[in-house]
Amino acid sequence: MTTFRSKVRETDTAHDAGSPCLLFVDDDRDIQVAARLLFQRRRIKILSAYDAAEALTLLASHPVDLVLLDLNYTKGARTGAEGLALLKDMLVLRRDLPVLVVTGHSGVSIAVEAMRTGATDFVMKPWNNDRLVSLVTSVLEKCGRNNGFDVEPVLITASDAIKQIVSEADRIAPTRACVLISGPSGVGKMLLARRIQDLSSEASAAQSFSAEDCGDLPQEGGVWICREIEALSPTLQRRLTDRLDGSAPPRLIALSSLDFAQR
Template identity: 85%
Template sequence: MTTFRNELSETDTSHDVDLPCLLFVDDDRDIQIAACLLFQRRGIKILSAYDAAEALTVLASHPVDLVLLDLNYSKGARSGAEGLALLKDILVLRRDLPVLVVTGHSGVSIAVEAMRTGATDFVMKPWNNDRLVSLVTSVLEKCGRNHGSDAEPVLIAASEAIKRIVTEADRIAPTRACVLVSGPSGVGKMLLARRIHALSQEAGPVQSFSAEDCDDLPEEGGVWICREIEALSPTLQRRLTDRLDGSAPPRVIALTSLDPAALSAHLQPKLMLHLGMVRLVLPPLRERPEDIAALASHFLHYFSVRHGLPEPECDTSRIAALQAETWPQNVRELRAAIERVVIMGEWQISANKAANQTPELQTLRDTEKSLVEAALRRHSFNVTQAARELGLTRPALYRRMARYGL
């Protein structure tokens, strides 16, 4: 496991919360050590990250006032694409966080592109120490201290499947198109929706609501994130369609756990035309083992900092064990499991029975009872939502609940 810390423990000043904190993202360890010496001697704490994943974990876990961002992290990389992608992730997580881009091989043109993306300024390698410290100091004075300790949860994209979805979301984010985000519960639909809004051209706040609890539509336009869109009543579906047909329609980002075919059975065809303009489907966590490994690393560090506890070690065998689990509640369940590991200080994760145990045979009755009970628990015993997931009517679900004593 990667440990996020100051490079020079003997000069560590991280205990002093009054000092400004700088995050330096660069894959070169020698440059990291030089930067730590430079800034710590001038009363600025510095944290190190060597790639995009580590940088996002540090930002989610530590109070950072400024980011010094190199643009290339892979061996032989010179295009700056890695850094530009990370810059976008940083601005999604902390929109007002100042970012100073460090460029060498990538040149001035990529630095200018970074400025257009949202970077505050840039410096060239090799830098002049006094000028760099002066620039960092002036930016900190200008931007003030805003740690953003309650930052949004991080959208981790390690697998190619999620990277493709994020790329498509980023591409359509600046448009006004409605978006339908589907996927099982706990997979990260809300995180993706908030990312789309953060990268959009909308200046105002987003309005988020659940269709099931919705008695009327918001009066103002802007961006609406509607959870469980399938639960929208027929009357509100007609009103929403009329709003979307109007001259100043809201931008709706609709979230659902249903697949498109099942959703079409709940929504009126004209509304589906609007909402289905762009469809993003997030796969379950069990289908993307690379994300399981990256998320485990992220949550281990995040919760160790949050609870002030040592970060448990995580070797390849433990990662393999995590990847062997099915994670019915996806990222939400993995997050809770890793937090438990940090709190208890030991690895006791078993969403399924151990691999060396022979599972007991279940009758059809046992299987149906388990499915019904699991669906009810996932939806906090909301009968309407559980029935919808199981493909049952409410009376049919009530009969099964009575049959199995649920």
């Protein structure tokens, strides 16, 4: 396995500082993952909160442009009361904060009440992806935060260190070698992985997944890009080893924020 360790300055990282930031409040991890995949493809940063305390902490500590709030964000909730209470707390912190509420069990009436409380609009669950994206895009445009939707992040090779890393990545890209890319968050590990995929001989698109949210490995082969590989459970580690040792193994591009050279 080829290993890259990122030794880059701030100017060598991916440009995502201008991307809009969406805070999504819902306790369902599967729905959180689906939303993350939906919006990350559109260059919208997603912050995930699973309860009220986490949501308020993230709101107070991050430049959130828009909140997507499930009115029944904990398991078993049906009335929407907890969502309304959190909505009020959020608007105390940020009076002008755009909030889209998500409702399913509670119906339209509670969504209307949320809008009277200060919500911008509502979405019914299960949502339609096109409708949700259109609504989020519209709200962000009104806030002047639509920059980044159609802009591909770029890997800036300003230093000799990153030039050397990119050159080595280009060299091994056409091979079937598995790759480990390590470095701090934000240095462009995913961009480097995508570059390797783009220059590889694989015809199909890479399958990207996070070890932290992974319940099982992809069923198909091809190229796998696994983020935070160190978080993969022991069970999935064994399955991954079996797949890599199999007759038609995937090409694994593993990403990690750990510095394995120091371990």
